[in-house]
Structures are given as C-alpha cells and as structure tokens.
Amino acid sequence: MRTLLTVFFKEVLDNIRDRRTLMSALILGPVFGPVMFAFVINLSIDRTLDDAESTMDLPVIGQQYAPNLMRFLEGRNINIVDGPEDIGGAADAVKSGEHDVVLVVPATFGEQLADTIPAKIELYSDEANSQGEKEARRAWNSIYAYNQQLAMIRLSARGVNPRLLSPINVDEVDVSTPSGRSAMLLGIMSYFFIFALMMGGMYLAIDATAGERERGSLEPLLSLPVTRGQLILGKIFAACVFMAASLLLSLIAFYVALKFMPLEQLGMTPNFSLRVVAAAFFLLLPFILLGASLMTLVASFTKSYKEAQTWLSAVLIAPTLPILVVSILTLRPQLEFMFIPSLSQHLILVDMVKNEPLNGLHVAISVCSTLVFGALLTWVCARLYQREGLLG
Amino acid sequence: MIKVDGIHKSFGNVHAVRGVSFDAPDGKITGLLGPNGAGKSTTLRVLYTVLKPDEGTANIDGADVVSDSLAARRNIGALPHGAGLYPHLTARENIAYYANLCGLEKSEVDDRVSNIIALLEIDDFADRRTKGFSQGQRTKVSLARALVHDPQNVILDEPTNGLDVMATRSLRHLILKLKDAGRCILFSSHVMQEVAALCDDICIIANGQVAIDDSVDGIRQRTGQDDLEEAFVSAIKMVGEE
Numbered sequence: 335m336r337t338l339l340t341v342f343f344k345e346v347l348d349n350i351r352d353r354r355t356l357m358s359a360l361i362l363g364p365v366f367g368p369v370m371f372a373f374v375i376n377l378s379i380d381r382t383l384d385d386a387e388s389t390m391d392l393p394v395i396g397q398q399y400a401p402n403l404m405r406f407l408e409g410r411n412i413n414i415v416d417g418p419e420d421i422g423g424a425a426d427a428v429k430s431g432e433h434d435v436v437l438v439v440p441a442t443f444g445e446q447l448a449d450t451i452p453a454k455i456e457l458y459s460d461e462a463n464s465q466g467e468k469e470a471r472r473a474w475n476s477i478y479a480y481n482q483q484l485a486m487i488r489l490s491a492r493g494v495n496p497r498l499l500s501p502i503n504v505d506e507v508d509v510s511t512p513s514g515r516s517a518m519l520l521g522i523m524s525y526f527f528i529f530a531l532m533m534g535g536m537y538l539a540i541d542a543t544a545g546e547r548e549r550g551s552l553e554p555l556l557s558l559p560v561t562r563g564q565l566i567l568g569k570i571f572a573a574c575v576f577m578a579a580s581l582l583l584s585l586i587a588f589y590v591a592l593k594f595m596p597l598e599q600l601g602m603t604p605n606f607s608l609r610v611v612a613a614a615f616f617l618l619l620p621f622i623l624l625g626a627s628l629m630t631l632v633a634s635f636t637k638s639y640k641e642a643q644t645w646l647s648a649v650l651i652a653p654t655l656p657i658l659v660v661s662i663l664t665l666r667p668q669l670e671f672m673f674i675p676s677l678s679q680h681l682i683l684v685d686m687v688k689n690e691p692l693n694g695l696h697v698a699i700s701v702c703s704t705l706v707f708g709a710l711l712t713w714v715c716a717r718l719y720q721r722e723g724l725l726g
Numbered sequence: 727m728i729k730v731d732g733i734h735k736s737f738g739n740v741h742a743v744r745g746v747s748f749d750a751p752d753g754k755i756t757g758l759l760g761p762n763g764a765g766k767s768t769t770l771r772v773l774y775t776v777l778k779p780d781e782g783t784a785n786i787d788g789a790d791v792v793s794d795s796l797a798a799r800r801n802i803g804a805l806p807h808g809a810g811l812y813p814h815l816t817a818r819e820n821i822a823y824y825a826n827l828c829g830l831e832k833s834e835v836d837d838r839v840s841n842i843i844a845l846l847e848i849d850d851f852a853d854r855r856t857k858g859f860s861q862g863q864r865t866k867v868s869l870a871r872a873l874v875h876d877p878q879n880v881i882l883d884e885p886t887n888g889l890d891v892m893a894t895r896s897l898r899h900l901i902l903k904l905k906d907a908g909r910c911i912l913f914s915s916h917v918m919q920e921v922a923a924l925c926d927d928i929c930i931i932a933n934g935q936v937a938i939d940d941s942v943d944g945i946r947q948r949t950g951q952d953d954l955e956e957a958f959v960s961a962i963k964m965v966g967e968e
C-alpha cells in the first residue's frame with residue numbers, strides 16, 4: 335500500500351510540475367468543448383434568425399408591370415431592386431453568381447391577370463447553390479401567398495366561399511419540450527466530457543510505459559524491491575486523479591458557457607443546473623478507470639512517446655463510436671445499451687438534460703458494467719507490465 | 727554475494743548469453759570485462775531481475791532471481807546502463823522516491839538521503855530539478871538513488887561511461903569504500919585499464935561466454951601475457967577459436 339501511495343504521489347507531483355502538459359490536459363481539453371459548442375450554437379442561432387427577420391434583396395425585371403405584387407413583396411420584408419437590363423441577362427446573372435435569384439415580370443402580366451388567364455412570371459435561381467435555393471424558396475413562398483390572396487378575392491367577388499378551397503386543415507402539433515429539443519444538440523456534449531476526461535490522463539498513461547522507457551528510468555525502477563503490479567496501479571490511479579479534475583473542469587466550463595448562450599431563442603431550455611453537473615460528474619466517474627487503463631494498455635504496446643501519442647489520438651475517438659451509431663439510428667435508451675461504457679453515460683446524460691426521470695436500474699448497470707470493464711483492463715495492464723518486452 | 731550458474735538468454739535468433747557462470751563474493755570488486763555486445767549488460771539485467779534467463783540460475787545472497795525475485799531485488803542496488811532520472815523532480819526528490827520504494831522507514835528517509843548526498847558530494851545541485859543535468863551529474867544521482875537503501879550487493883553497468891576524469895576518480899573512491907564496508911560489487915566495463923586498476927577478480931566475457939575468470943595475476947599467468955591488454959586479447963581469441 336505504501337509503495338502504491340509513493341508511486342501515486344510522485345506521479346502527481348511530477349505531472350503538476352510539468353506545466354505544459356498540465357496546461358494541455360486541464361485547460362485545453364475542458365475549454366475546447368464549450369468553445370466549440372458555443373460556436374456551433376451561435377452559428378445555428380444566426381442562421382435561424384436570419385431567415386425570418388432579415389431583409390432580402392430581390393432583383394426584378396419589369397417591376398412596372400406588376401406594382402401590386404411589388405408592394406405585396408415589400409410588405410413581406412423583401413427589398414425590390416433593379417435587375418439586369420433585359421430578360422436574357424437574368425439567366426446569365428444567376429449563372430455567374432451575380433444574383434442568387436432574379437424575378438422576371440413580362441409585359442403581358444397585367445393583361446393576362448385582367449383576362450383571368452394564369453399570368454406567367456419567371457423566377458431564375460440555381461438549385462445547386464444552397465444560399466440561392468433558400469432565397470428562391472422564400473421568393474416563391476411570397477409569390478404563392480400573393481397568388482392565394484388573389485384567388486380568394488376572385489372567389490369572393492363571384493359569391494363563392496373561399497373556404498371551399500381548403501377542405502383539409504392540417505394542424506401540426508410538436509410534442510417536444512424545450513428541454514427535449516436541447517437534448518438533440520446537447521447530446522454532443524457528452525462526447526466533449528469524455529474527450530476532456532481522456533485528455534486529462536493521456537500524458538500519465540503514456541509515461542507509465544513508453545515515457546519511462548524512453549527516459550531510461552524504467553529499468554532502474556523495475557530493479558527495486560517492489561512488485562510491478564503496485565507500480566502500474568499507482569500510475570493508473572494518478573492518471574485517474576487528473577482525469578477527474580479535467581472532467582470536473584469541463585463540466586463547470588459548460589455550466590458557465592451555457593449561461594452565455596441564447597438557447598431560449600432556439601426554443602431550448604436545457605436542464606444543466608449545478609445538481610445535474612454534480613450528477614454528471616458521478617455518472618462519468620466510473621468511466622475514468624476504464625479510460626485510464628485503456629490508454630495505459632495501448633501506450634504499453636508502443637515503442638516511443640511519439641508513437642504512443644499517435645495511437646492515443648485514435649483511442650480518444652473510440653468512445654464516440656457507440657454514441658455516433660446510436661445517434662445516427664436514433665435509438666431510444668434500452669437496457670442492453672447500459673452495458674456499453676460511454677454509450678450508457680451518454681444516454682443517461684441526455685435524459686438528465688431533457689429533465690426526464692432517471693431510470694435507477696439503468697444507472698446501476700451503467701456504473702457497474704463500466705467499473706467491471708475498467709477493473710478488467712487494469713488487470714490486463716498489470717499483467718502486461720510483467721512481460722520482458724516492456725523494456726523495448 | 728552473487729552466484730551465476732550457466733545462464734543462457736536469447737532474443738529472437740540472437741543467442742546473447744551462452745552459459746555464463748561466475749561468483750562475485752562479498753568484500754571484493756568483480757569486474758565484468760568484454761567487448762561491446764559480448765553479453766555483459768544482458769547478464770547484469772538477469773541479475774537485477776528485469777530479464778529472466780532461458781536456462782541456468784543465479785542468486786543474490788541465496789535468493790533466486792527468478793523464483794524469489796523480490797527478495798533478490800531487496801539486496802541489490804542497480805545502476806543500469808544509461809539510467810534516466812525524472813526531470814521535473816529535484817535530485818533529492820529522485821533519491822527520496824527510491825528510498826521510499828525500497829521500504830525505508832519514513833523517519834529514516836530524510837537522513838539516508840542527506841547522507842548519500844554528502845557521500846557522493848552532490849550537495850551543490852541536490853535541490854535543483856534534474857532537467858538539464860550533465861551526464862556526470864546524472865550518473866551520480868542515479869548512483870545515489872541505487873545506493874540509498876545501503877544494499878549488500880551493488881551492480882553497476884558501465885558506470886564510468888561519459889564521466890570526466892575527476893568524476894571517474896571519485897566513483898573509484900566510492901567503489902573502494904563500498905568494498906571496505908564488505909559489500910559485493912559487480913561492475914561491467916569495456917575499458918581494460920579501469921578494470922585492472924580496481925578489480926580483485928575479473929571475468930572476461932566474449933561472444934556470450936566466459937573466456938576467463940580469475941584474479942588479475944591469475945589472468946596474467948594463464949594467458950602467459952604480462953601486459954593485461956594482451957592478456958585480454960588472447961583470452962578473447964581463446965573463445966573465438968572454439
């Protein structure tokens with residue numbers, strides 16, 4: 335026990351003194367998540383708000399032939415501007431990207447309208463250009479609304495009830511709660527927590543084998559009257575402490591960052607109170623042992639520090655795979671999923687953020703299975719630390 | 727007291743050690759001499775238990791290096807070739823770490839560490855972090871670390887590599903002090919003069935085998951060469967001819 339503690343405290347001290355490593359583990363990992371998150375959220379808020387509120391410029395050729403339509407469009411926040419000189423120029427202007435969309439009103443428009451012949455107008459756009467397509471759809475929607483309005487006026491003028499034209503009235507009811515809507519977006523945050531947590535222990539995990547070997551300190555260490563199992567356990571536990579610190583920091587960083595994100599504008603009110611922060615911490619805690627032993631295990635097969643870093647970057651992605659699969663297939667939490675580490679934490683975390691009642695059995699299985707996997711991998715690490723190949 | 731009896735060790739196709747046997751008694755300095763790649767380091771690594779022999783046995787004060795390796799390690803202080811320190815710890819902390827791992831009483835650790843620092847004359851840089859230490863400083867700290875628990879058997883793998891004249895001299899004095907204290911010292915080198923100046927017994931290894939194992943005078947007699955360097959060369963040739 336004393337050996338284990340000696341190794342543990344030495345590793346903690348060693349890592350704390352290594353400023354650059356500590357910075358990357360405790361600052362970069364936890365901060366990276368919230369910053370990325372704020373960026374994505376703000377981008378999507380910008381886009382959503384864009385559509386409804388911003389004014390759109392619509393180049394029109396032949397404005398004078400449809401003054402009422404122009405006024406109608408302006409009423410819908412569409413700014414009418416002069417288009418190209420002639421009709422032939424409209425297609426070219428869209429093709430060249432000069433305009434995203436061009437509306438052409440032929441001279442016959444007023445005449446056809448008066449004769450109740452469907453009046454022809456042309457809308458030029460480039461479907462392959464996503465921004466152009468959005469503007470074209472908005473222009474089309476507005477013109478269609480004008481079309482509907484005219485149709486109703488005509489029917490009324492002839493004594494027909496316009497309601498005859500809408501036999502079915504579809505009313506869409508969205509049952510998602512504001513918390514539920516946030517869960518979709520906030521689902522990716524469980525990955526950031528796992529990422530930050532792994533980053534926190536990465537350097538210590540490498541140091542236990544590849545690092546010690548490269549420095550030449552492994553051989554004298556192994557010639558001491560201690561068992562190798564105690565050495566590796568002390569090292570893994572030290573890594574766990576830094577991983578826990580990193581996890582806590584990233585949770586707090588998220589808590590603070592969410593306060594500055596205008597999520598209400600997206601119709602989201604994520605349940606990320608301090609209570610959830612604490613619960614998430616304890617939920618993810620069992621994953622730390624698994625993460626630490628997994629990284630130590632992978633690093634023990636590498637020949638050098640650099641090689642270990644390369645491999646561990648791949649290991650950082652591994653816990654996201656089950657999360658990704660489930661997100662793509664949009665599977666609901668099931669009992670079986672709770673046996674899969676990282677996935678179970680993700681699903682439970684999403685439920686917590688959605689403010690849904692926690693399933694006690696799910697939590698218990700998640701915690702136990704993750705701890706069992708962690709203990710198993712730690713045991714494998716200790717076994718591998720016995721082999722001669724360790725010396726490289 | 728170190729006893730080595732017919733050990734073999736292969737790495738893949740390379741048969742590095744082929745039946746090496748020798749004794750290193752207490753109160754004497756035993757030198758393991760041989761050209762580069764002769765199997766000296768492999769033999770020593772078996773003795774400080776980081777490698778297991780394929781065949782043969784070895785024991786440290788009666789404790790077998792394979793079946794009772796923990797007890798064997800308790801009685802040795804080892805300085806492996808190119809031993810590294812922890813760069814973010816001070817020299818004193820590096821030494822204290824080993825003292826704690828060797829199981830010294832907590833109350834004893836500070837005194838022991840201070841004593842060994844004084845003995846090896848490394849006070850000047852004892853409280854500096856070891857990052858950026860010279861080769862000589864690193865070797866001294868590694869040696870202090872290996873000796874802090876006062877082991878009966880001391881195994882040094884090419885300890886003078888990279889040391890300047892003064893550092894080599896003080897290392898030699900230290901080894902002689904350990905000998906006077908009745909310790910068993912086993913050290914390897916490929917430098918003839920160094921071994922001749924220091925050792926009571928010399929075990930010349932070439933090609934993974936013991937060419938000759940005798941006192942300095944004995945080697946001179948048996949090879950018929952007065953000059954020790956000539957004796958060394960002819961001993962190695964004897965192995966090559968077999």
